[in-house]
Amino acid sequence: MSAALALVARDVRLALRTPAETLTILAFFVIAATLFAFGIGPEPQALARVATGIVWVVALLACLISLDRLFQAEADDGSLDQLVLAPAPLELLVLAKCLAQWLTTALPLVVVSPLVATMLQLSPHGYATLLASLLLGTPSLTLFGAVGAALAVGARKGGALLALIVLPLYVPVLIFAVAAVEASIAGLSPRPHLFLLAGLAVFALTLAPFAASAALRQASE
């Protein structure tokens, strides 16, 4: 347990010391959302109609592109083998890596999302649910993403392969999250969708550490 916490602390400290990576992800988030405004046109009604979907899809892609270094850095400098051979269970260490990844990339996205939502004319009734859906949904994105990142360690064509593996797994998260926000904009209760999103997070939490650990074990053989 303490080994896992130490790993979280180390990764977060590393990310704080070199904030460029986090800032790049945030910049991608804002710029990609801006592109949608150019693609759709500046009419507030047109943008408001698709704002939820754009914020969520772009946040999802930002999570995706932050993944490729998750285990690859360790694989390159050889510390992945130490991680696999460490006395602490690998599943716990994977969970620690995911927590650090979520704190340093997904959480900043959640913080910035209201700004992007404002630019896209999101209905005022949607903000609270948007934040709730991002807080409940991004852990699943990070966890499923960790499985993909672990599988792609050492592969010849990293980035596009990772997207191909991970994006189908992201479909349910996107569906329930957008449904929650749209429900509260329409004046309905977002709770059933948020419950499903939370259930998905629990599902990811139980499945992903084992799958990612299995992938890492065979990668370090």
Add this chain to the structure above:
Amino acid sequence: MNWHRYASPANFKRLSDRLLPWAAGGAALFLAAGVWSGLVVSPADYQQGETVRIMYVHVPAAWMSMFVYANMAVAAAAALVWRHPLAEVAGRAIAPVGAAFTFLCLVTGSLWGKPMWGTWWVWDARLTSVLILFFVYLAYMALNAAFDEPERGARASAVLALVGAINLPVIKFSVDWWNTLHQPASVTRLDAPAIDPSMLAPLLAMAIGFTLFFVAVAFVRIRAELVERRLEALRHARVAGEAAAERT
């Protein structure tokens, strides 16, 4: 030396030698029967007219897309638990066949949907799920081919096949949920209409024909993968032998 690792491919060769002609012959027989009864004997549907004949290839293709994936998942579990060499190559051998059936299901669904819906693509819950399944097949094949050592690709993609098998029901549920939220007033689903016995015969004949076809092709493709692994091993041995000869 793990002798069982070498014994099982030899057994497989014997088994496939014996069963392949039966599977291939049966496939040809049932497919011919399916074509005849599906295109000529069976009547047109009173609602969907002659377009219902697309069902006889669309629905069996949809079944095969799931059946082949189930086979891949079982092979993946066997590959990870027992390190069985046959199971390791099986996934790689049959995945393209499954992807081909999934693609066929999507295209025939589109061809069926155009006269039914008036458009080539509708985000119908079932077609959308099949589309996601197609993406999973693509991811599996890409991951399998992404490593320099084929064994790495086999094991990594086996993990992905199992993750996909657990996730596909969740994805299916979420797509159904999404579809009911956005259900337009009335859309005819691409469904087998209330099945009349005259339609059941070609449907079953095509389904059995597709299944036997898959079995026959799987035998051939797994054999090819085993031969390729043997070639790889020979090449390695030769390189190692040359290196040893240079050192002395």
Add this chain to the structure above:
Amino acid sequence: MMAAFLDMGGYAAFVWPAWLLSAAILVAVSVSSVRRLRALERELAEAEGGRDPHS
């Protein structure tokens, strides 16, 4: 009679492509699989031909 069959009640443009594509995919998958197996087996026979099979 034959023309009516080919016309498929006016849906020929949908029914026939669906069946022809099915046929094309089945043929392509089986032919490519058998060809690949033959080529690899030939290669293996050549690779093993030069050596003592019991080594």
